Amino acid sequence: MTGILVLAGTPIGDISDAPPRLAAELTGADVIAAEDTRRLRRLTQALGVQPTGRVVSYFEGNEAARTPELVEALAGGARVLLVTDAGMPSVSDPGYRLVAAAVEKDIKVTAVPGPSAVLTALALSGLPVDRFCFEGFLPRKAGERLSRLREVAEERRTLVYFEAPHRLDDTLAAMAEVLGTQRRAAVCRELTKTYEEIKRGPLGELAVWAAEGVRGEITLVVEGAPDKGAEELDADELVRRVQVREEAGERRKEAIAAVAAEAGIPKRDVFDAVVAAKNAARSAP
Numbered sequence: 001m002t003g004i005l006v007l008a009g010t011p012i013g014d015i016s017d018a019p020p021r022l023a024a025e026l027t028g029a030d031v032i033a034a035e036d037t038r039r040l041r042r043l044t045q046a047l048g049v050q051p052t053g054r055v056v057s058y059f060e061g062n063e064a065a066r067t068p069e070l071v072e073a074l075a076g077g078a079r080v081l082l083v084t085d086a087g088m089p090s091v092s093d094p095g096y097r098l099v100a101a102a103v104e105k106d107i108k109v110t111a112v113p114g115p116s117a118v119l120t121a122l123a124l125s126g127l128p129v130d131r132f133c134f135e136g137f138l139p140r141k142a143g144e145r146l147s148r149l150r151e152v153a154e155e156r157r158t159l160v161y162f163e164a165p166h167r168l169d170d171t172l173a174a175m176a177e178v179l180g181t182q183r184r185a186a187v188c189r190e191l192t193k194t195y196e197e198i199k200r201g202p203l204g205e206l207a208v209w210a211a212e213g214v215r216g217e218i219t220l221v222v223e224g225a226p227d228k229g230a231e232e233l234d235a236d237e238l239v240r241r242v243q244v245r246e247e248a249g250e251r252r253k254e255a256i257a258a259v260a261a262e263a264g265i266p267k268r269d270v271f272d273a274v275v276a277a278k279n280a281a282r283s284a285p
Contacts, residue, residue, distance in 0.1 A: 001077050002074060002075055002077060002105075002106070002107050002108070003030070003073065003074040003075070003076065003077045003078040003079050003080060003107065004074070004079050004080070004107070004108045004109070004110060005070075005074055005080050005082065005098065005099070005102045005107060005108070005109045005110070006025055006029070006079065006080065006081045006082065006109075006110055006111065006112060007082050007088065007089045007090065007095060007099070007109070007110070007111040007112070008021075008022055008025055008026075008081055008082065008083050008089070008111070008112040008114065009022075009087060009088045009089075009111070009112060009113055009114015009115055009116070010022065010043060010083050010084065010085070010086055010087065010114060010115070011043075011086065011114070011115055011192070012086040012087050012115045012116070012117050012120070012191055012192055012217075013086075013115075013190065013191055013192030013193035013196070014192040014193065015043075015046045015047075017114075017115045017192060018043075018047060018114070019112050019113060019114045021112045022047070022112055022114065023047045023048075023049045025081050025112055026043075026044055026047070026049050026051050026081065027049050027050065027051060027052060028052075028053075028079065029051065029053045029079050029080065029081035030053045030054070030073070030078040030079045030080065031053050031054050031055075031056065031070065031073050031078050031079070031080045031081070032051055032053055032054070032055045032056070032080075032081045032083065033056050033057075033058035033066070033070055033080060033081070033082045033083070033098070034055060034056070034057060034058060034083050034084075035057075035058060035059045035083070035084040035085050035093060035094055036057070036059065036085050037055055037056075037057050039085050040055065040083060043083075053079075053081075056069075056070075058070070058082065058094055058098070059094055060094060063094045063097055063098075064097060067097045067098050067101050068101075070098055071098070071101045071102060071105060071107070074102060074105070074107045075105060075107065082094075082095055082098060086115075086117070086217075087114070087115060087116050087117050087118075088111070088113075088114060088116055091116065091118065091134070092136045092137065092162055115192070117162070117188075117191055117217070117219045118134050118160050118219065120188070120191050120192070120219075121160060121186070121188035121191060121219035121220075121221050122158065122160055122221055124186070124188060124191075124198050125158075125185075125186035125188065125198070125200070125221035126186060126200055127158050127184060127185075127186060127221055127222075127223050128158050128223070128224070129158065131156070131157040131158065131224075132157050132158040132159070132160060133155065133157045133158075133159060133160070134160045134161075135148075135152065135159055135160065135161050136161065136162060137161065137162050137163065137164075138161060138163065138171055138174075140167065142170070142174070145170075145171065145174050146174055146177070146178060146247075147247075147248065149174055149175060149178040149179065150178055150244050150245075150247055150248040151248060153178055153179060153225065153241075153244045153248075154225045154241070154244075154262065155224055155225055156224040156225050156226075156227060157224045158221060158222065158223060158224050159221070159222040159223075159224065160219065160220070160221050160222075161219070161220040161221075161222070162218065162219055162220070163218045163219075163220050164218070165189075165213075165214045165215050165216060165217075165218055168187070168210045168214050168218055168220075169207065169210040169211045169213075169214070171220070172185075172187075172203060172206050172207035172210050172220075173207045173211075175203050175207075175222060176203040176204045176206075176207045178244065179203060179222065179225075180203070180240075181202060181203055181204030181207075182202045182203070182204065183202065183203045183222060183223050183225075184200070184201070184202060184203075184222075184223040185200070185201070185202070185203050185206055185220065185221060185222045185223060186198055186199065186200045186220070186221045187199040187200075187206060187210070187214070187218060187220055188218070188219040188220070188221065189214065189215075189216045189217070189218055190216040190217060191217070191219065193216070195216065197216075203222070233263045233265075235273040235276065235277070236277075238259060238263065238269070238270050238273045238274075239273050239274055239277040241255075241259045241262070242255045242256055242259050242270065242274055245258060245259065252274070256270045256271050256274065
């Protein structure tokens with residue numbers, strides 16, 4: 001009889017947010033796979049529980065190598081509990097490989113729902129929540145980061161990102177460049193912790209604010225692209241959209257056709273706007 005894999009959410013800040021079932025799972029698991037065993041020790045002490053199962057580390061550096069070992073334990077009937085440093089396993093944290101491997105072996109996978117920085121930030125942002133997509137961390141290299149942002153420049157759903165505090169200013173500046181300085185966003189810092197802060201505003205203003213330095217864990221929520229009608233798109237916006245598509249690798253002819261289709265206007269109108277902008281740039285001193 002095979003065992004069961006349990007993914008357990010852990011507090012993202014306030015320890016009292018720990019789900020009630022977490023304590024029971026920590027004491028009853030045969031194996032606990034933890035992203036950081038030191039943090040696990042602090043968590044169990046705060047909850048007043050003493051694990052009886054074997055504790056192993058399971059982090060980005062050993063995830064691939066340790067997964068077969070855990071699958072073997074599951075196949076042998078063990079109850080394996082997976083916890084990460086904060087939030088739900090697999091969401092920008094270790095876990096995906098183990099879940100996929102367990103599913104492939106027809107091993108049952110369940111979860112102890114818990115706190116999520118993604119959903120908490122989304123709810124607090126003040127931005128639309130009916131449709132959203134989670135983009136994880138953006139690439140560290142500037143060129144790759146810009147390319148990734150261009151891919152979502154016309155995405156209408158609200159976007160959610162994780163970001164390191166020391167890269168936040170560069171990320172917000174890149175977002176302002178690609179998505180527009182007036183696109184609304186919310187920087188959610190230290191969620192559920194003592195110094196929780198939600199900074200809301202246009203990307204341009206947030207980029208200036210972040211340039212002074214920001215500390216703590218960051219979740220960034222960005223408004224989706226506006227659903228503009230043809231009458232709302234001026235020439236500058238049409239040109240900007242064409243440029244975004246060209247920078248993403250599209251040929252100009254294809255980019256013009258796509259922007260025209262989005263705006264519901266003739267391709268000739270977009271073409272004329274692009275030519276006018278090009279001529280203006282040439283004649284500028």
